[in-house]
Amino acid sequence: MNHKQQAEQILEAIGGKENLSAATHCVTRLRLALVDEGIVDQEKLNQIDAVKGSFSTNGQFQVVVGQGTVDKVYKEFIALAGIGESSKEDVKEASKQKMNPIQRAIKTLADIFIPILPAIVTAGLLLGINNILTAPGIFWDEKSIIDVYPQWSDIANMIIIIANTAFVFLPGLIGWSAVKKFGGSPILGIVIGLILVHPELLNAWAYGEAVKEGTVPTWNLFGLEVEKIGYQGQVLPVLVASYLLTKIELFLRNKIPDSVQLLFVGPIALLVTGFLTFIIIGPVTFAIGNWITDGLVAIFDSFSALGGLIYGGIYGVLVITGMHHTFLAVDIQLIGSTGTTFLWPMLALSNIAQGSAAFAIMAASKDEKLRGLGLSSGISAWLGITEPALFGVNLRFKYPFIIAISSSAIAGLYISAQGVLANSIGVGGVPGIFSIVAEYWGHFLVGMAIVIVLPLVGTYLYAKRKKDV
DSSP states (O other), X not given: OOHHHHHHHHHHHTTOGGGEEEEEEOSSEEEEEESOGGGOOHHHHHTSTTOOEEEEETTEEEEEOOTTTHHHHHHHHHHXXXXXXXXXXXXXXXXXXXXXXXXHHHHHHHHHHGGGHHHHHHHHHHHHHHHHHHOTTSSBTTBOHHHHOGGGHHHHHHHHHHHHHHHHTHHHHHHHHHHHHHTSOHHHHHHHXXXXXXXXXXXXXXXXXXXXXXXXXXXXXXXXXXXOBOOTTOSHHHHHHHHHHHHHHHHHHHHSOGGGHHHHHHHHHHHHHHHHIIIIIHHHHHHHHHHHHHHHHHHHHHSHHHHHHXXXXXXXXXXXXXXXXXXXXXXXXXXXXHSOBSSHHHHHHHHHHHHHHHHHHHHHOOOXXXXXXXXXXXXXXXXXXOHHHIIIIIHHHSHHHHXXXXXXXXXXXXXHHTTOOBSSOOOSSGGGGGGBOGGGHHHHHHHHHHHHHHHHHHHHHHXXXXXXX
16 A cells, blocks of 8 residues: 555545644544535545545544554655644644544543543453352242352452452542543542541441431541541542642642642642532532433433433434433443433444444445455444444444334333343443343343344345445
8 A cells, every 4th residue: 555645645635734633643533623524525526546535523533544554654645734743642732733622521521531441341351250140040949040050159259359459449539530531639639539538538338327326436627527528439529529620730730839839739639629529529520410410310210211312313413413422421421320321322322323323334335445345343332332333334324323213112112111220331242241230231232233233124125225235
């Protein structure tokens, strides 16, 4: 492959160097900040041999080139464009200028939660292994593997400790990522997060029972009664505390001489943030988080099928806008408050549906490049990453996307009506079944069959009739 020629063609298709603000790359994609994405010649871009797809997200225009090739094309690309190499942060900053306040807020949430996603997904997969070992009725009636083979019980116990750690100390993970995003010292973010789950505090999961029994411990601060509770599994308290901590830290760094900052900045910032969090931020955001959780649960309890139909159908649309990142925080809040989430199973099925539609285009097409893109992006979607299938295949032809979201809406209706729950966030595709509560595996498998068969058959037949692939 002539990498310089490919770079020239890509640069021409995106509108030339005048339309380029900054460029970087990741393992498989060119990540570009463009002046005007509207002038990109999408058809010309899709015809380039090196290009396996393209899409726009969070103000960035991303061109899928492929592992091993992208770095070579990138070097030729920036040389032709006459710009220097940019970091991912440079491109993010350039992209941010085109965002409205809502998009910026969504991007901020994404930038906070995406870095901790590997820990959460890993925990979800390990919890899936624990489900297989401990859930009754999978292999024997009313008995689990550890009931039949007690020698496995300690292994299951060790697995649950390893798996649960990311959720038990979730505020520490969020604190690290949030403070880093806001521009403060990540180590202080870890500390403020861990403060909120200190073992001296009443565990948040025991709070409801303690309220009923009247045994909630308190501090007496000169006559002010402050509940001595932790915030395990909570998202909002640590997000707000992290923001406040960063603002205080940055203020102090500007006012205190460098020579004594170590003695004053961290202690003052943590002390002020800690007091304000336990007195005001914690109780207020804890209540808001519980209202959100209780409201969602009430809606899905009363209108489960309708809720599943709507959420299952619109999730693919949310991915296009980037708004799906906000629901990661909601899933985490649900798991933290109730131990399960009814939203995440629909996410997993939506991803599978997009992959199935891409596979159908692969099967129906006679174009070798499109067949290869359909195969690779379909596999990616079935493993939880849908952007290549969405932007490289399904939205390009429109009807595969429509058939996919319609199928996931039907599957969402079915699994919501059956009350399917996940007890963790795992891989959002076919392996997602391991994060589903074991008693709902059968219903989830029916949902999987819907989002595999309907998009595959429907898209294939429509593509053959339309003859546009």
